[in-house]
Amino acid sequence: MSWEGETVTLWNNVAELMDYYIPPMPAVYWTDITRLCNLKCVMCPQSNGLRQRQGKMSMPLFRRLIDEIHVNEPLVKLYMSGEPLLHEALFDMIDYAAAKGCQTVIHTNGTILTRRIAERILSSPLTKISFSFDGCSAEVYERLRPPASFDEVRSNLRQYLDLRKRVGGGGPRTCIEIIRMRQTDSLIEGFADEWTSSGVDEVKVVDYMTWHGRVKDRRVPDPAGAPGYKPCASPFRYGCILADGTVVPCCMDVDGEMPLGNITETSFHDIWIGNAYRQLRLAMLTGTLPPDSICSRCLNTTRPT
Numbered sequence: 001m002s003w004e005g006e007t008v009t010l011w012n013n014v015a016e017l018m019d020y021y022i023p024p025m026p027a028v029y030w031t032d033i034t035r036l037c038n039l040k041c042v043m044c045p046q047s048n049g050l051r052q053r054q055g056k057m058s059m060p061l062f063r064r065l066i067d068e069i070h071v072n073e074p075l076v077k078l079y080m081s082g083e084p085l086l087h088e089a090l091f092d093m094i095d096y097a098a099a100k101g102c103q104t105v106i107h108t109n110g111t112i113l114t115r116r117i118a119e120r121i122l123s124s125p126l127t128k129i130s131f132s133f134d135g136c137s138a139e140v141y142e143r144l145r146p147p148a149s150f151d152e153v154r155s156n157l158r159q160y161l162d163l164r165k166r167v168g169g170g171g172p173r174t175c176i177e178i179i180r181m182r183q184t185d186s187l188i189e190g191f192a193d194e195w196t197s198s199g200v201d202e203v204k205v206v207d208y209m210t211w212h213g214r215v216k217d218r219r220v221p222d223p224a225g226a227p228g229y230k231p232c233a234s235p236f237r238y239g240c241i242l243a244d245g246t247v248v249p250c251c252m253d254v255d256g257e258m259p260l261g262n263i264t265e266t267s268f269h270d271i272w273i274g275n276a277y278r279q280l281r282l283a284m285l286t287g288t289l290p291p292d293s294i295c296s297r298c299l300n301t302t303r304p305t
Contacts, residue, residue: 022273023281025072026239030251031065032080033057034087035243039109041145043179045214050081051255054244059089061245061264063096068268069239070100075127079107080240081254086112091120098125107132107177111148113156118163122171130175130204131157136187136194144183161199174200181208181218211252212297231284232295235277239268247271249280249295257294 034056040047066076076097078084084106087093097104105128121129135141138150157176164171176195178184184191192203208219234240234250241247245264246256260280261271271277283289289296 023236025069025269025272026074026237027072028075028077028237029065029069029239029241030077030080031057031062032082032240032242032254033062033078033084033090033093034082035254036086037081037083037109038086038111039083039145039148041109043144043181043208043215043218045211045254046081048214053242053246053256056087057241057243057245059092059096062089062093065241065263065268066097066100066102068263070097070102073101073103074239075103075105077105077107077251079105080242080251083109083112085117091124094124094126103127105130109133109145109148110153110156110160113153113160115159115163118156118160121160122164122167124172126172128173128175129171130177132177132179133157134178134184136190140183140187158198165199169199173202175202175204176200177204177206179208180205180220182220183218185220209252211254212257212294229287231287232298235280235284239272241268250298252298253294 035050035053036055037044037046069076078087078090078093084090085108090106094104094106104126106126107130110131110133133141133153134144135150141150141153142148161174164174176198178188178191180188188205192205195203210217210219232250238250239247240249240251240253241263242254242256245262247260247263247268248256249258249260258280260276261274263271266274280295284295
């Protein structure tokens, strides 16, 4: 058999297997509880504006989702495109998810982290909080995250950590992140040294993303060389739901470019096992993604060859 014939046979075998394979329900969910943000960070699609969609997830819709997915006690991330501290029902969401056995995480820029909010976080059942705070200087930070003030945010984080020490290091697991990019690469070692001794549980360095080409590429050059294709795990492992209930393939589809269903009309379970997800998984495994799709533009489906 020719190479081309072997490829067709393999593709057919994969397609046949996909008719029978249904991945287990996700252990991790991204819920876009708010699309609102008070910053225009250059590394985020917020800097170029998001499409007009429902701005916040309602509490009834959030409860409906948790009621369905809580059975395997998943991790629920209360953020995708916006600043979670801007949602007035955030702590109600944390409480409700925790009462159903779910773990919860928020990722925040820390700009509105007042003492009162810090105390509420520390006394809540929130599992983890992650602060995104790039750079060791006002010059770098304020250029990347306008119109935030380096000194104000740094003070907010220090206040939170001081309060945490007073309660014996309790509250949610606390992480501080810096994005590795051209502007921060030389500052990462100093950043890690400063915050490792500050009382956080983890200092995390994350790779820069272009959000499917929506923001300027500021990645540090990869010495490994040119990229090659690899399937993405997201449609097999993670659930991602926008504020209006739209289910999308991954946490970077903040504008719903590839809608797979809506939980206001269909249960997440039925969407998860439905035809749209099946077709996406098959295309992902066989490398037959449409060239104009968000998945084909994503850096997560490439790797060094």
